[in-house]
Amino acid sequence: MKLPRDLSGEYLAKALEKLGYVVERQTGSHIRLTTQYKGEHHVTITNHSPIKIGTLSAILRDIENHLGLTREQLLKQLFS
Secondary structure, three states, X not given: OOOOOOOOHXXXXXXXXXXXXXXXXXXXXXXXXXXXXXXXXXXXXXXOOOOOHHHHHHHHHHHHHHHOOOHHHHHHHHHO
């Protein structure tokens, strides 16, 4: 599955709620999400539309490493 090219930060934040992340705070155009699943983990995403592909890839890589998922597994859970 390819990375979505037209993903906004707000949409990504809502999609990450499926994995147990909750919006902790927003400062300017940055949204900070936190989860307690598999230990505490924080991720900051930009609230841009669309998120640059390199930025999106780095965010997803951080989440993959924390949850122990592959890119395919993560994309299926978020966008299917």
